[in-house]
Amino acid sequence: MHTIAEAQRSAVFPEVNYLSARHTVASWLFTVDHKRIAMLYLVTISIMFALGGSFAALIRLELLTPAGDLLDSDTYNKVFTLHGVIMIFFFLIPSVPATIGNFLIPLMIGCKDLAFPRINLLSYYLYLLGATFAIIVLVRGGVDTGWTFYTPYSSTYAQTEVFYATMAAFAAGFSSILTGLNFIVTIHKMRAPGMSWFRMPLFVWAHYATSLIQILGTPVVAITLVLLATERIWGVGIFNPNIGGDPVLFQHLFWFYSHPAVYVMILPGMGVISEVITCFSRKRIFGYTFVAFSSLAIAVIGFLVWGHHMYVSGQSVFAGIVFSFITFLVAVPSAIKVFNWTATLYKGEITFEAPMIYAFGFMGLFLVGGLTGILLGSMGADVHFHDTYFVVAHFHYVMVGGMVMAFMCGLHFWWPKMTGRMYNETLGQISGILVFVGFNLTFMPQFLVGYLGMPRRYHVYSEEWQMLNVMSTLGATILGLGYILPAIYFPWSLFKGAPAGDNPWDAKGLEWETTSPPPTFNFDEENMPVVTEEAYAYVIERNTLGAR
Amino acid sequence: MAHASDSLVAHHFEDIDQQNESAVLGMWLFLAQEILFFGGLFAAYFVYRVKYPDAWAAASSELDIYLGGFNTVVLLVSSFTMAVSVNAAQTGKQQRLMMGMLVTLALGLTFVVVKFFEYKAKWDHGMIPGSGFVYHSTTGDYFAGVNPDQIQLFFCLYFVMTGMHALHMIIGAGLLLWLLALGYNGHFGPHRFMKVELFGFYWHFVDIVWVFLFPMLYLIDRSWMLQG
Amino acid sequence: MSDTTATHDDNGHDHHIVSVKAYGMVISALFFLMFLTVFMAFVDLGSLNPFIALAIAVSKAVLIVLIFMNVWFSTRLTQIFVAGGFFWLLILFGMIIIDFVSRAMVTNPQAWE
Numbered sequence A: 001m002h003t004i005a006e007a008q009r010s011a012v013f014p015e016v017n018y019l020s021a022r023h024t025v026a027s028w029l030f031t032v033d034h035k036r037i038a039m040l041y042l043v044t045i046s047i048m049f050a051l052g053g054s055f056a057a058l059i060r061l062e063l064l065t066p067a068g069d070l071l072d073s074d075t076y077n078k079v080f081t082l083h084g085v086i087m088i089f090f091f092l093i094p095s096v097p098a099t100i101g102n103f104l105i106p107l108m109i110g111c112k113d114l115a116f117p118r119i120n121l122l123s124y125y126l127y128l129l130g131a132t133f134a135i136i137v138l139v140r141g142g143v144d145t146g147w148t149f150y151t152p153y154s155s156t157y158a159q160t161e162v163f164y165a166t167m168a169a170f171a172a173g174f175s176s177i178l179t180g181l182n183f184i185v186t187i188h189k190m191r192a193p194g195m196s197w198f199r200m201p202l203f204v205w206a207h208y209a210t211s212l213i214q215i216l217g218t219p220v221v222a223i224t225l226v227l228l229a230t231e232r233i234w235g236v237g238i239f240n241p242n243i244g245g246d247p248v249l250f251q252h253l254f255w256f257y258s259h260p261a262v263y264v265m266i267l268p269g270m271g272v273i274s275e276v277i278t279c280f281s282r283k284r285i286f287g288y289t290f291v292a293f294s295s296l297a298i299a300v301i302g303f304l305v306w307g308h309h310m311y312v313s314g315q316s317v318f319a320g321i322v323f324s325f326i327t328f329l330v331a332v333p334s335a336i337k338v339f340n341w342t343a344t345l346y347k348g349e350i351t352f353e354a355p356m357i358y359a360f361g362f363m364g365l366f367l368v369g370g371l372t373g374i375l376l377g378s379m380g381a382d383v384h385f386h387d388t389y390f391v392v393a394h395f396h397y398v399m400v401g402g403m404v405m406a407f408m409c410g411l412h413f414w415w416p417k418m419t420g421r422m423y424n425e426t427l428g429q430i431s432g433i434l435v436f437v438g439f440n441l442t443f444m445p446q447f448l449v450g451y452l453g454m455p456r457r458y459h460v461y462s463e464e465w466q467m468l469n470v471m472s473t474l475g476a477t478i479l480g481l482g483y484i485l486p487a488i489y490f491p492w493s494l495f496k497g498a499p500a501g502d503n504p505w506d507a508k509g510l511e512w513e514t515t516s517p518p519p520t521f522n523f524d525e526e527n528m529p530v531v532t533e534e535a536y537a538y539v540i541e542r543n544t545l546g547a548r
Numbered sequence B: 001m002a003h004a005s006d007s008l009v010a011h012h013f014e015d016i017d018q019q020n021e022s023a024v025l026g027m028w029l030f031l032a033q034e035i036l037f038f039g040g041l042f043a044a045y046f047v048y049r050v051k052y053p054d055a056w057a058a059a060s061s062e063l064d065i066y067l068g069g070f071n072t073v074v075l076l077v078s079s080f081t082m083a084v085s086v087n088a089a090q091t092g093k094q095q096r097l098m099m100g101m102l103v104t105l106a107l108g109l110t111f112v113v114v115k116f117f118e119y120k121a122k123w124d125h126g127m128i129p130g131s132g133f134v135y136h137s138t139t140g141d142y143f144a145g146v147n148p149d150q151i152q153l154f155f156c157l158y159f160v161m162t163g164m165h166a167l168h169m170i171i172g173a174g175l176l177l178w179l180l181a182l183g184y185n186g187h188f189g190p191h192r193f194m195k196v197e198l199f200g201f202y203w204h205f206v207d208i209v210w211v212f213l214f215p216m217l218y219l220i221d222r223s224w225m226l227q228g
Numbered sequence C: 001m002s003d004t005t006a007t008h009d010d011n012g013h014d015h016h017i018v019s020v021k022a023y024g025m026v027i028s029a030l031f032f033l034m035f036l037t038v039f040m041a042f043v044d045l046g047s048l049n050p051f052i053a054l055a056i057a058v059s060k061a062v063l064i065v066l067i068f069m070n071v072w073f074s075t076r077l078t079q080i081f082v083a084g085g086f087f088w089l090l091i092l093f094g095m096i097i098i099d100f101v102s103r104a105m106v107t108n109p110q111a112w113e
């Protein structure tokens, strides 16, 4: 079996690569190379993540004590809203697709670039435009509606920067649509000879499903935000109850996108996990076709469940029953994935490199997040849990425990490919463990405090809940540390990291057959890849099993 | 997505087929996105139409059926001229291509101008949503007793729906100008017409939106006109 | 669709070109349907009117999509995505309408009967 040290002994940094192709600032800002655009995205979303994270830190700090001593109510409302808006629209939604997906999909299917390189760049600038609007909101005093922008508060009563906030989400939305469009066309039309649908890495399948949601869901929230913005301008609009409008209609239109958006956040993460689990257990994935089709099933069924956010909104009980039932159904394909990953591990030759630690973390945390989701999806239970910290804990388990873990997992796994350098493995493992421990300490108490009835979005609470909140803040500190570590050792590795070599993990897949970092057009142009074997053709060297 | 160089095939594509098929698929995915974009508006329309059928019929009757009908004719004809332009591009008839696009542009602009005068009439009658909204029935007492607030709700949707549509028309006119400039510089040929073809898809899509908007906004119930 | 010709250009690419005559037939049909829908608006058929108007609009849209937008002659892949886009629209409408229609049933038990 290859170890990292063994693979790297002969590794040299390739002279020709996409990073060294040109050095001017313009060559980065106007690049149409999907790899450079991915790096631009990576830098920008990291900044937005830090921004969103600092708002989270403020929230946790405020909640250390039951009294509102750090922030007043209005400021607190703005802080949690900005935390939500920035994290969801500017970090979670683009996180894996726009960075790792953008970088890897052409490499994985063996082509020179995405189908529409200039649209890819446009998508980045739309994202940047959206981020600029978000900063404008921040500078002009913030927005306090919650990231869901519920009417009629947002349309009629809020005195804050709702208009700019909707513009921010609108621009980010179209950035996301264009990314999805590019991926679908690329996956359909640009695959290398021999790369049939069922030889594609599951990462690509997951992104295909994600892209479907981005294209079919995002425009609905976009037009809904336009309606909200016009309502702010006119002072009256279609969600205004005074003229017979129905605020619940806003929730329908909003969640038509925003529930599937949860899958935009988690599906690419699932794709990452499928790659990493197979690599570090040296086994072909168990049930390839099931995992592939479960991605599509999640994308499709995910469109039929949005009403589970609206059980107590005035939606009809009958609609609630329908949505509740379909919510249970959507758990099935997610469970299929977890079962298949577990079966892949079985009798595998498992090693615990940093990406694998994150992958294990993902599986455990996503499981908790998913199962509590079933609890919340049942209409009766949700009446009790609605708008309590139980919900907050649930979606953080899915989004942070799931997607951020997967993002970090993928970043560690493909960092050598993206930059050509190895990060410090020990620090990577430590950060993985810190994140896992810190995360659980942050959000497990929130399940309890939510179960006890602490409502979300309040900065004061009864004193009996302080112990659990202190635990949560302590956990958040550890979690923050776990995120700060990579922010140090990743940039450090750019300068001091050992050359990675083409394939430091001895992994399967076309992306590992080119240099690290890859040349501008991904492969040796005289010798474009031809695929002759299935995905994940790993072989366990049985004799090493007993030896260890 | 032709490259800036003389080559018809961009560097990252294998051949012209792959490039064209990608472009067509990409355009359709964009239009699928557009379908859902307008879909949100239509969903709102349906909900309130089911809720307030009488107000919807009364408010619809305030719209100018002659101007609306005229615009429908204009848009249908422009779709036809655009289709003919695409045919001309595919068969290499440059003159006809330029003429076709020019006529399409003229019709598109006509639509927008007529729409502007429709808006202006509503402005003059104070029927713009907001605090100053007033509803003076012009249909006699045929729709007596409808709630003026619900009339205002209709006009909120009317302006957003037709406004979004008109915005698409204006963007389309801009794209047509760009295509005309390209054509003037001899950009198109029998093997180079994808831009025209894809733009045609867009233009027809905008036409389809109007095909739904016209009966849904202008024609809910016109039987009162025969009795007047 | 005998009015159409398929040509092979020099690149060996199979590109369907729809004839001007076919376009002419479609635009005639569209005009007929337009006058039909205007005419129907003047006839009071009660609750049937909206369905007739929608049916006519859908047929016009189908004509435009299939012929003007060449979907009839496109690859299966394109056809699937076109159909998918419209199908998703039905999901949006359908699930929202379920709520708004069934609200009356709860507040007004007689609506169940």
Ligand SMILES: [Cu+2]
Pocket: A258, A259, A262, A305, A306, A308, A309
């Ligand atoms: Cu949900």
